[in-house]
Amino acid sequence: MSVLVYTESEGGAFKKVALELTSYAKGVANAMGGEVTAVSINGGNAADLGNYGADQVMEINDATLETFNAKNYAAALAQAAKAAGAKTVVVSSSANSKYLAPLLAVELGAAYAPNVVALPESTSPMKVKSTVYTNKAFAINELKTDVTVIGLAKNAYGLHENSAAAAASAFGVELAGDNGVEVTSVDKATDKVTIADAEVVVSGGRGLKGPENWNLIEDLADTLGAATACSKPVSDMGWRPHSEHVGQTGKPVASNLYIAIGISGAIQHLAGINSSKVKVVINTDPEAPFFKAADYGIVGDAFDVVPRLTEKLKQFKANNA
Amino acid sequence: MKILVCISHVPDTTSKINFTDNDTQFDTNGVQFVINPNDEFGLTRAMWFKEKQGATVHVANVGDASAEPTLRKALAIGADEAIRVDAPATDGYFVAKQLTKVAQDGGYDLIIAGRESIDYNGGMVPGMMAAMLGANFVNTCINLEVDGSDATAVREIDGGKESVKTSLPLVIGGQKGLVEESDLRIPNMRGIMMARKKPLHVVAADAAEAHAATAAFEKPAPKGAVTMVDPENLDQLIELLHNEAKVI
Ligand SMILES: Cc1cc2nc3c(=O)[nH]c(=O)nc-3n(C[C@H](O)[C@H](O)[C@H](O)COP(=O)(O)OP(=O)(O)OC[C@H]3O[C@@H](n4cnc5c(N)ncnc54)[C@H](O)[C@@H]3O)c2cc1C
Numbered sequence: 001m002s003v004l005v006y007t008e009s010e011g012g013a014f015k016k017v018a019l020e021l022t023s024y025a026k027g028v029a030n031a032m033g034g035e036v037t038a039v040s041i042n043g044g045n046a047a048d049l050g051n052y053g054a055d056q057v058m059e060i061n062d063a064t065l066e067t068f069n070a071k072n073y074a075a076a077l078a079q080a081a082k083a084a085g086a087k088t089v090v091v092s093s094s095a096n097s098k099y100l101a102p103l104l105a106v107e108l109g110a111a112y113a114p115n116v117v118a119l120p121e122s123t124s125p126m127k128v129k130s131t132v133y134t135n136k137a138f139a140i141n142e143l144k145t146d147v148t149v150i151g152l153a154k155n156a157y158g159l160h161e162n163s164a165a166a167a168a169s170a171f172g173v174e175l176a177g178d179n180g181v182e183v184t185s186v187d188k189a190t191d192k193v194t195i196a197d198a199e200v201v202v203s204g205g206r207g208l209k210g211p212e213n214w215n216l217i218e219d220l221a222d223t224l225g226a227a228t229a230c231s232k233p234v235s236d237m238g239w240r241p242h243s244e245h246v247g248q249t250g251k252p253v254a255s256n257l258y259i260a261i262g263i264s265g266a267i268q269h270l271a272g273i274n275s276s277k278v279k280v281v282i283n284t285d286p287e288a289p290f291f292k293a294a295d296y297g298i299v300g301d302a303f304d305v306v307p308r309l310t311e312k313l314k315q316f317k318a319n320n321a
Numbered sequence: 322m323k324i325l326v327c328i329s330h331v332p333d334t335t336s337k338i339n340f341t342d343n344d345t346q347f348d349t350n351g352v353q354f355v356i357n358p359n360d361e362f363g364l365t366r367a368m369w370f371k372e373k374q375g376a377t378v379h380v381a382n383v384g385d386a387s388a389e390p391t392l393r394k395a396l397a398i399g400a401d402e403a404i405r406v407d408a409p410a411t412d413g414y415f416v417a418k419q420l421t422k423v424a425q426d427g428g429y430d431l432i433i434a435g436r437e438s439i440d441y442n443g444g445m446v447p448g449m450m451a452a453m454l455g456a457n458f459v460n461t462c463i464n465l466e467v468d469g470s471d472a473t474a475v476r477e478i479d480g481g482k483e484s485v486k487t488s489l490p491l492v493i494g495g496q497k498g499l500v501e502e503s504d505l506r507i508p509n510m511r512g513i514m515m516a517r518k519k520p521l522h523v524v525a526a527d528a529a530e531a532h533a534a535t536a537a538f539e540k541p542a543p544k545g546a547v548t549m550v551d552p553e554n555l556d557q558l559i560e561l562l563h564n565e566a567k568v569i
Contacts, residue, residue, distance in 0.1 A: 313559065
């Protein structure tokens with residue numbers, strides 16, 4: 001019996017989420033009494049996965065898979081899952097994994113449980129806890145199929161070191177030539193940390209008064225190596241790109257630290273950022289609803305507080321480097 | 322072009338989420354239901370195809386009769402016909418299976434669903450439909466153009482976006498960006514009157530077993546009190562983030 005884990009990579013190295021996912025797969029495998037088989041598509045060094053619990057690594061190196069294509073990737077993973085006799089396949093909550101998981105589930109005749117936040121409550125029958133109602137509640141789902149696909153919620157499990165063999169072997173796949181969707185161009189900032197991957201997110205709301213003041217947000221974010229985000233009205237007014245809109249109708253945030261500046265904390269905003277572990281709120285209004293959802297709060301004017309905070313953090317970083 | 326827009330009937334974003342029956346059922350008491358926001362962007366884009374390219378637009382929902390006002394709203398916005406598959410939406414797989422049957426029976430060229438519904442957030446219905454139909458699929462779609470049987474789309478990826486070329490039949494997992502917030506339409510009196518006369522077909526569900534069942538719901542544990550920091554004492558905040566929260 002094995003747990004298959006899709007370990008995502010970028011530029012020939014495994015992403016951090018791949019290590020988290022391998023740790024999680026190890027936890028599931030322990031509960032089931034099975035082994036962890038990682039699948040790496042044009043990926044990194046198999047030994048890296050051994051440190052987190054991969055017993056085997058199926059290495060797929062195929063030119064067709066050089067750029068991501070949901071259909072081909074799902075087909076490759078399904079072939080690997082069948083070859084490994086996997087009972088459970090674990091995928092992440094990245095945009096690509098969420099794209100391919102439903103295709104993979106259909107291919108395997110498997111139930112798919114996305115946004116799972118913890119190890120299974122039981123593995124026979126498979127019962128997993130996931131977020132629903134955009135983080136306003138959890139559901140315990142019982143999966144009824146023999147094979148299952150579990151999508152781990154962002155930053156939900158963390159890294160757990162395990163020592164395993166990570167025995168690597170090449171795995172060949174057969175793919176359809178025409179996959180129906182051809183990428184013509186990619187527009188991606190490579191020098192900036194994304195909201196999806198960021199450990200720290202600095203987010204600005206209407207309280208910042210206009211796009212010309214975003215240097216406050218950016219300077220603080222740069223100091224912390226953070227991604228920048230914003231509330232919905234800020235993106236609707238075109239102060240910031242839509243891709244920075246976080247909340248119930250925007251992107252979810254599950255960072256370790258979320259700093260909200262000049263954001264009131266409307267229910268739709270909170271729903272999307274609730275999975276962040278520690279929340280800091282800076283707002284002039286002591287009655288702002290966000291303080292009720294915060295861990296640390298400062299009642300103050302962003303234009304006064306944020307530049308001073310950035311300076312102090314720079315010193316802190318220099319002293320702790 | 323024949324378009325099917327899949328409409329999920331969900332609690333309004335301001336809803337308080339509570340459960341009844343020993344935490345096994347969603348408490349609909351005092352909850353207002355709306356068209357799922359991601360679906361509304363898709364529906365509005367479909368209206369554009371109707372007005373500019375002469376497309377026919379049908380909407381479909383899997384659910385009980387309580388979803389009909391939501392379908393009527395979609396008709397009032399401008400959809401031509403509505404279909405309700407009369408069955409509880411037990412899980413994403415079951416819903417995808419039902420909508421796939423609707424799509425096959427109706428012979429649609431383009432199927433627009435939302436990236437996810439804001440109740441279960443499963444995000445699996447469009448992808449599963451595409452796989453079951455053998456159609457092309459673009460998820461987290463923020464732009465869509467159709468020319469004959471060719472389509473171009475833009476997909477949001479982590480940290481950016483990607484342009485793709487594809488063809489019909491096509492399934493889209495849509496979201497904001499397909500149209501702008503300001504393009505969304507509030508039905509006017511004329512639309513509402515016309516919607517009353519438009520067909521709303523109720524069809525029986527196709528036999529299918531759900532893949533998953535919700536055994537119980539839980540609410541998040543209440544949060545501890547916030548620690549307030551004096552704006553003149555930012556060193557304290559840094560100290561707390563470093564030593565107490567351990568996040569910097
Ligand atoms: C269907 C629907 C979906 C929605 N989805 C989302 C979503 O996904 N994400 C989202 O964010 N919103 C969403 N909203 C909007 C949400 O209801 C709020 O309107 C929005 O989050 C408010 O944004 P804000 O906090 O930036 O602005 P405001 O509510 O205007 O708050 C600005 C805050 O800044 C503070 N402030 C002012 N000046 C300063 C200063 N100098 N220094 C510090 N603080 C200052 C004010 O005290 C205030 O609290 C949605 C709404 C609807 C109806």
